[in-house]
Amino acid sequence: MTQAHNPPVADPSHKHSSKHRTDVESAVIRFSGDSGDGMQLTGTQFSNTSATLGNDLATFPDFPAEIRAPAGTTFGVSGFQVNLAARDVYTPGDEPDVLVAMNPAALKVNLPDLKMGGLLIINRDAFTKANIERAGYDHNPLEDGSLARYRLVTVDVTTQVETALRDLGLSFKEVARAKNFWTLGLIYYLYSRPLEPTLRYIESKFSAKPVIAEGNRIALKAGYLYGENAEIIEEVYQIGPAKLAPGLYRTINGNQAAAWGALVAAKKSGVPLFYGSYPITPASDILHELSHFKSFGVSTFQAEDEIAAIGATIGAAFAGQLAITGSSGPGIALKSEAIGLAVGVELPLVIINVQRGGPSTGLPTKTEQADLYQALFGRNGECPVAVIAAATPSDCFQMTFEACRIALKYMTPIFVLTDGYLANGSEPWMIPKLESLPAIPTKFWTEKNGFQPFMRDPKTLARVWAVPGTPGLEHRIGGLEKDFNSGHISYDPENHERMIHVRQDKIDNIAQDIPDLDVFGAEKGGKLLVLSWGSTFGSVRQAVQTARAQGLDVSHAQLRYLNPLPKNTEEVLRRFDKVLVPELNLGQLAFYLRGKFLLPVIGLNKIQGKPFRVDEILDRINQLLGK
Amino acid sequence: MTTQETVKLTRKDFQTDQEVRWCPGCGDYAILASVQRALPNLGVPREKIVFVSGIGCSSRFPYYMETYGFHSIHGRAPAIATGIKLANPDLSVWVATGDGDALSIGGNHLIHALRRNIGIKIVLFNNRIYGLTKGQYSPTSEQGKKTKSTPFGSVDHPFNPISVALGAEATFVARSIDVEPKHLGQVLERAAAHQGSAFVEVYQNCNVFNDGAFESITGKDVKADQQLHIEHGMPLLFGKDKKRGIRLGGVQGLTPEVVELGVNGVTEKDILVFDAHEQSGAMAFLLSRFQPPEFPVPIGVFRDVKRDVYEQEAHQQIERVKKQFGEGDIQALLESGETWSIE
Numbered sequence: 028m029t030q031a032h033n034p035p036v037a038d039p040s041h042k043h044s045s046k047h048r049t050d051v052e053s054a055v056i057r058f059s060g061d062s063g064d065g066m067q068l069t070g071t072q073f074s075n076t077s078a079t080l081g082n083d084l085a086t087f088p089d090f091p092a093e094i095r096a097p098a099g100t101t102f103g104v105s106g107f108q109v110n111l112a113a114r115d116v117y118t119p120g121d122e123p124d125v126l127v128a129m130n131p132a133a134l135k136v137n138l139p140d141l142k143m144g145g146l147l148i149i150n151r152d153a154f155t156k157a158n159i160e161r162a163g164y165d166h167n168p169l170e171d172g173s174l175a176r177y178r179l180v181t182v183d184v185t186t187q188v189e190t191a192l193r194d195l196g197l198s199f200k201e202v203a204r205a206k207n208f209w210t211l212g213l214i215y216y217l218y219s220r221p222l223e224p225t226l227r228y229i230e231s232k233f234s235a236k237p238v239i240a241e242g243n244r245i246a247l248k249a250g251y252l253y254g255e256n257a258e259i260i261e262e263v264y265q266i267g268p269a270k271l272a273p274g275l276y277r278t279i280n281g282n283q284a285a286a287w288g289a290l291v292a293a294k295k296s297g298v299p300l301f302y303g304s305y306p307i308t309p310a311s312d313i314l315h316e317l318s319h320f321k322s323f324g325v326s327t328f329q330a331e332d333e334i335a336a337i338g339a340t341i342g343a344a345f346a347g348q349l350a351i352t353g354s355s356g357p358g359i360a361l362k363s364e365a366i367g368l369a370v371g372v373e374l375p376l377v378i379i380n381v382q383r384g385g386p387s388t389g390l391p392t393k394t395e396q397a398d399l400y401q402a403l404f405g406r407n408g409e410c411p412v413a414v415i416a417a418a419t420p421s422d423c424f425q426m427t428f429e430a431c432r433i434a435l436k437y438m439t440p441i442f443v444l445t446d447g448y449l450a451n452g453s454e455p456w457m458i459p460k461l462e463s464l465p466a467i468p469t470k471f472w473t474e475k476n477g478f479q480p481f482m483r484d485p486k487t488l489a490r491v492w493a494v495p496g497t498p499g500l501e502h503r504i505g506g507l508e509k510d511f512n513s514g515h516i517s518y519d520p521e522n523h524e525r526m527i528h529v530r531q532d533k534i535d536n537i538a539q540d541i542p543d544l545d546v547f548g549a550e551k552g553g554k555l556l557v558l559s560w561g562s563t564f565g566s567v568r569q570a571v572q573t574a575r576a577q578g579l580d581v582s583h584a585q586l587r588y589l590n591p592l593p594k595n596t597e598e599v600l601r602r603f604d605k606v607l608v609p610e611l612n613l614g615q616l617a618f619y620l621r622g623k624f625l626l627p628v629i630g631l632n633k634i635q636g637k638p639f640r641v642d643e644i645l646d647r648i649n650q651l652l653g654k
Numbered sequence: 655m656t657t658q659e660t661v662k663l664t665r666k667d668f669q670t671d672q673e674v675r676w677c678p679g680c681g682d683y684a685i686l687a688s689v690q691r692a693l694p695n696l697g698v699p700r701e702k703i704v705f706v707s708g709i710g711c712s713s714r715f716p717y718y719m720e721t722y723g724f725h726s727i728h729g730r731a732p733a734i735a736t737g738i739k740l741a742n743p744d745l746s747v748w749v750a751t752g753d754g755d756a757l758s759i760g761g762n763h764l765i766h767a768l769r770r771n772i773g774i775k776i777v778l779f780n781n782r783i784y785g786l787t788k789g790q791y792s793p794t795s796e797q798g799k800k801t802k803s804t805p806f807g808s809v810d811h812p813f814n815p816i817s818v819a820l821g822a823e824a825t826f827v828a829r830s831i832d833v834e835p836k837h838l839g840q841v842l843e844r845a846a847a848h849q850g851s852a853f854v855e856v857y858q859n860c861n862v863f864n865d866g867a868f869e870s871i872t873g874k875d876v877k878a879d880q881q882l883h884i885e886h887g888m889p890l891l892f893g894k895d896k897k898r899g900i901r902l903g904g905v906q907g908l909t910p911e912v913v914e915l916g917v918n919g920v921t922e923k924d925i926l927v928f929d930a931h932e933q934s935g936a937m938a939f940l941l942s943r944f945q946p947p948e949f950p951v952p953i954g955v956f957r958d959v960k961r962d963v964y965e966q967e968a969h970q971q972i973e974r975v976k977k978q979f980g981e982g983d984i985q986a987l988l989e990s991g992e993t994w995s996i997e
């Protein structure tokens with residue numbers, strides 16, 4: 028036992044005596060267990076450590092809507108999947124190569140996804156009669172031969188952890204909680220990863236609880252050593268670094284990226300950041316993240332409801348701040364009237380919608396892309412709002428930054444669409460140098476002579492931003508229609524039409540200020556273009572890459588700007604015989620494109636609260652190309 | 655000091671070139687005049703004043719004030735005003751609202767603004783009717799009221815705005831009347847001087863849809879007996895010769911009653927002395943329940959207490975954190991945690 032207390036710090040170059048080491052290009056690993064088993068932490072640690080080795084990766088945390096579902100039930104199962112590789116990674120992977128199941132319910136829920144012949148690692152201590160029944164099994168699946176198609180490894184994790192930690196004087200519960208670190212240690216061994224990053228994490232995370240920290244450290248190392256010594260794992264793997272561009276990297280998830288993008292935009296514009304929000308899954312983490320940034324002068328306001336959140340945000344915009352609100356579909360629905368007000372008064376406002384499954388409360392913790400109509404059309408009157416969408420977790424940084432630029436430059440509300448999958452998923456991100464990011468020049472109006480609140484820049488059509496506190500510019504704004512010249516209330520019919528047009532033209536005009544739509548593949552056109560938006564980017568790019576490697580004439584384009592569309596959009600689409608639009612909805616972008624361009628685009632739709640699998644897109648590509 | 659700050663402003667400086675569009679004879683005119691007369695006394699330059707409103711007759715108010723103004727959407731003025739005040743605590747931020755705007759569609763924002771004690775001044779024009787939509791009963795209309803939407807009489811129990819504000823723990827709560835410009839002006843100035851949220855209910859006559867709603871209180875010949883002017887530290891006396899007063903009686907000593915000095919041995923010593931600074935707000939709440947015909951209607955400042963002010967706390971927290979951890983360094987933040995280099 029002394030050995031377990033004092034193991035050598037594992038190191039990937041360490042000789043793994045009898046074990047055979049295999050180089051693999053990639054691996055998809057899924058950790059699954061009860062909500063309380065700490066699988067999210069295990070997955071995140073494994074991913075972060077792998078990232079530091081230079082692997083490219085994408086993660087997919089999948090957790091239940093219930094905070095603490097009854098232990099051992101299938102609806103309380105929490106999962107975390109990571110796809111890591113020595114090449115570019117676009118998705119968290121279709122089928123896991125390795126499934127870790129901490130209890131019968133986790134096995135039941137996740138087994139159908141495991142690759143045939145995949146490695147199945149099970150905590151057999153959790154397979155008690157009660158747990159087996161609670162998961163809905165008639166027999167113990169470990170004993171009835173039903174797992175014969177997989178490489179089954181069963182470990183008495185609970186017993187191992189209890190033995191390793193018995194001298195620490197921890198409570199039964201505290202010991203049980205260390206199971207995830209033990210399991211992590213075992214998988215670290217399996218994939219030849221170093222323990223140091225996680226040891227550092229334990230050090231900082233549990234600094235206030237040294238005994239718990241020690242327990243977790245011991246568990247982690249014990250799991251690793253178990254893998255090395257026990258004769259259950261005959262082969263260990265190694266995944267080399269991917270070819271990523273040179274630079275300093277970290278992992279980042281979508282919500283964190285969105286928060287940081289906002290922070291950096293505030294810095295680059297010199298306009299203080301105000302974030303008004305109301306707690307809602309899966310957007311709350313943006314509020315959590317920004318609420319830490321007091322030392323950067325960030326104001327966060329947790330309002331009494333969604334409407335107050337956007338109301339205060341619009342107030343802050345009026346008073347001269349970089350005003351952002353964030354929510355998810357149901358909250359955005361409540362904000363709709365206020366978004367209309369912001370359109371009418373032409374104030375800069377960024378609205379982040381972290382989409383989730385709908386309608387109504389829908390699937391709070393699952394992903395969907397079904398709020399595109401809401402963003403484009405979900406208001407009364409002719410009420411144009413700019414809409415952009417992030418493609419990957421780290422792209423949430425870029426697109427939030429871009430949304431701030433557009434909002435400030437054009438004095439307009441703008442939507443940033445992300446979704447639950449991007450919000451919680453993470454990937455390596457090359458950390459930008461602040462000085463390499465563009466400035467966002469912003470000016471408050473101060474000139475009294477000839478001032479009218481709705482004076483416009485002739486080029487951008489943006490009205491002036493004159494904030495309270497500026498002497499001589501006292502003026503009134505409001506939701507009633509305004510006179511084009513004076514900004515006073517006007518019920519004049521021709522003036523109303525003119526104002527409707529100028530607000531629309533202002534948004535349409537943004538097309539002159541955004542990048543063209545790029546084609547990956549046959550730039551000059553060809554048989555098939557797959558056009559995606561938002562988080563479907565990864566699956567589509569992977570599918571198109573694979574199909575092209577098989578010699579198929581298929582290309583890919585990603586729409587990051589949805590309103591206005593890049594100005595070459597129609598022309599690009601017309602270069603191809605067919606256009607396929609995969610979406611996690613019933614065809615909202617397809618409908619929009621058909622309406623705009625009278626183009627017979629073909630939809631591929633999935634609404635299961637889950638991202639597309641690469642093979643689902645690949646199958647449709649093959650079908651459309653007659654393969 | 656800019657010239658604007660040193661030059662004494664007048665009522666005229668706060669008038670806009672916009673034609674006022676309320677019905678002739680509407681009580682809103684008198685409130686507008688009182689506000690325009692009171693503002694020069696605050697010593698705040700016009701550019702630092704913002705009027706925010708929602709929707710309703712009263713919400714046209716900002717258009718007539720030569721300050722910054724925001725005519726927003728129904729019920730949301732306290733939320734928008736909160737954002738403005740939080741963004742720039744230096745501004746004097748006012749909300750002009752009505753009984754429908756503040757107590758029906760915007761009830762949630764009203765109570766939360768008051769609970770936070772954010773330094774905005776909310777003036778609620780209570781006419782007990784929906785005017786702009788042409789005459790439906792409102793959340794302050796008396797039960798049984800016949801209106802366009804209640805031809806057989808309303809079955810709704812009304813809100814008492816002062817009780818609501820006190821229930822929301824507002825730190826400054828007052829009531830005044832459109833036809834009492836001097837009183838209204840004084841109350842508004844005190845509201846402006848208060849640190850934190852101020853809530854002022856103003857009885858306002860809608861002469862088109864609810865004419866005379868307050869006549870039994872405001873009429874020249876009845877007002878002495880129907881109004882109880884409350885002032886901190888003063889006994890609760892009313893009537894022409896201040897001969898009538900409020901005494902606490904009943905078995906528990908918690909039941910108010912109207913008594914007359916000199917009758918049944920009642921002297922001034924028996925009369926309740928009003929305390930607007932009382933922390934629990936119990937006396938203010940008791941008074942807020944007074945209704946004719948049993949009791950006169952209290953007019954004046956019900957509650958005036960100190961509590962942490964939201965925008966000050968929020969900004970101090972930012973300063974405290976900056977002091978403790980130093981000014982944030984964004985590049986360092988981006989590079990914090992586990993990072994790795996690719997050559």
Ligand code: SF4
Nearest residue numbers: 677680711785860861
């Ligand atoms: S409807 Fe009533 S409250 Fe509205 S402006 Fe006319 S009189 Fe005044």
